[in-house]
Amino acid sequence: MKLKICAGSNCTLLGSLSILDQIDDLKEIISEDAENYRDEGLEVEVIKCLGYCKETNEQVAPVVVIDGEPMFNATSQAVMEKIVNKIRK
Ligand code: FES
Structure with a gap:
């Protein structure tokens, strides 16, 4: 899976670096739980x-792109949910 x-x-x-931290934690969880992921x-x-952010005057930040699909106003929770749903067995 490719994330930007x-x-x-x-x-x-608006918090994109804390989303990055959470993704690092999630990576560890995934690698330790081969049964479920x-x-x-x-x-x-x-x-x-x-x-x-330059294409519109609307609030889009933070932006995370998951497998080519942009998520606007991303929250850690929404990003984690999306990743987990894609890789859960
Ligand atoms: S700062 Fe421009 S899209 Fe994130």
């Missing part, structure tokens, strides 16, 4: 600004 986390100023102000590898890329 925005680390531009708009997104970091497919360990297909989480590839995480941190990007300076994904550009979405």
Whole structure:
């Protein structure tokens, strides 16, 4: 699974780095629990600004892209749920 986390100023102000921390914790949980999760590898890329904040005047930050699908106003909980749902056995 490929994840892109925005680390531009708009997104970091609204918590994208704490989402990144949570993903690191989740990676550990997944690798230790092969019974319940497919360990297909989480590839995480941190990007300076994904550009979405410049395309609109609406509030989109923080932005996380999961397998090409952008999630706007992302929360740790929503991101974790999405990842877990995709890799749960
Ligand atoms: S700072 Fe995150 S999309 Fe621009």
